[in-house]
Amino acid sequence: MYIQLIENRRSVRSFKNTPITENHLATINQFLDELNQSVGPFGHSAEFTMIPVSNHINAEGEKIGTYGVIRNPAAYIVGMTKNTKVHLIDFGYTFEIFMLNLLDLGVGSCWLGGTFDRKMLSAKFEKNNSFIIPAITPIGYHDERPSIIEKTMRRFANSDHKLAFETLFFNQNFDNPLKKEAAGIYEIPLEMIRIGPSASNKQPWRMVVTADGFIHFFIKHTPNYNGRLKFDMQLLDIGIGMAHFKSAVDEIGIKGEWRIYEGLQIPINDPNIEYIMSWQTL
Numbered sequence: 535m536y537i538q539l540i541e542n543r544r545s546v547r548s549f550k551n552t553p554i555t556e557n558h559l560a561t562i563n564q565f566l567d568e569l570n571q572s573v574g575p576f577g578h579s580a581e582f583t584m585i586p587v588s589n590h591i592n593a594e595g596e597k598i599g600t601y602g603v604i605r606n607p608a609a610y611i612v613g614m615t616k617n618t619k620v621h622l623i624d625f626g627y628t629f630e631i632f633m634l635n636l637l638d639l640g641v642g643s644c645w646l647g648g649t650f651d652r653k654m655l656s657a658k659f660e661k662n663n664s665f666i667i668p669a670i671t672p673i674g675y676h677d678e679r680p681s682i683i684e685k686t687m688r689r690f691a692n693s694d695h696k697l698a699f700e701t702l703f704f705n706q707n708f709d710n711p712l713k714k715e716a717a718g719i720y721e722i723p724l725e726m727i728r729i730g731p732s733a734s735n736k737q738p739w740r741m742v743v744t745a746d747g748f749i750h751f752f753i754k755h756t757p758n759y760n761g762r763l764k765f766d767m768q769l770l771d772i773g774i775g776m777a778h779f780k781s782a783v784d785e786i787g788i789k790g791e792w793r794i795y796e797g798l799q800i801p802i803n804d805p806n807i808e809y810i811m812s813w814q815t816l
């Protein structure tokens with residue numbers, strides 16, 4: 535199911551002006567419970583809360599601002615976690631699986647790491663300084679009529695331009711781009727990473743497939759991407775990529791596990807590339 539969902543997914547910023555049905559709400563609450571208990575590859579969970587809104591206003595009369603980017607959301611899901619590398623990756627991982635589950639219900643969403651009023655939500659939810667709100671998502675039924683804001687945001691982030699397979703994935707080391715046709719059983723799992731969402735569509739995933747059954751996951755940091763943010767947003771993208779990859783290997787029936795590969799011998803000649811974790815096929 536996940537492969538098809540990932541293939542059909544896109545960021546949804548324009549919603550129909552209709553509330554979410556009671557049935558769907560009950561299921562979404564169940565997904566939320568699961569989300570709050572689920573962990574990513576590094577074993578951490580995060581905290582997520584739903585805020586129903588009408589006209590962007592919550593039950594307490596407060597406005598959840600999104601700088602005009604989101605139209606007619608039925609609710610927002612706000613997530614909190616610790617500001618460490620592994621917590622942020624796990625946040626990306628678990629939240630993305632949740633969003634794919636929503637899509638299976640016919641409910642759209644859009645990662646928002648930048649265009650929301652973080653100050654207001656932080657004041658409301660962040661318990662202490664080590665907890666941050668890395669991202670939120672609006673939810674609702676996709677209004678598929680073309681909207682100017684949606685088109686503008688997609689053009690702005692160049693959303694429809696996904697990098698080529700051989701730009702992201704490598705064979706043995708970073709000197710050998712991996713062609714799709716040569717990726718064997720990993721073609722679909724890697725393709726699922728490639729078509730995933732990423733902050734400003736920067737697509738920072740870089741993976742090296744080695745002959746001993748490992749896929750080594752790296753991040754290629756976009757220099758100065760985070761600006762004034764106090765956390766590394768692109769770590770969320772890595773978690774999302776890992777979630778897409780894992781969903782696909784599970785569905786295809788490739789068995790394996792996440793591992794930190796001590797003493798990895800892959801030369802890195804780009805200062806922006808950093809090793810994250812490996813998948814070992816067993």
Ligand SMILES: Cc1cc2nc3c(=O)[nH]c(=O)nc-3n(C[C@H](O)[C@H](O)[C@H](O)COP(=O)(O)O)c2cc1C
Pocket residue numbers: 543544545547603644645646647648649650669687688691692693694729730731732733734735767770771774
């Ligand atoms: C971590 C993260 C943060 C994002 N933040 C925003 C945001 O603040 N505002 C926005 O409109 N889109 C945001 N996006 C959506 C991306 O722009 C979008 O995923 C990308 O352009 C690719 O488009 P697609 O998701 O439709 O494939 C974010 C995506 C991710 C993964």
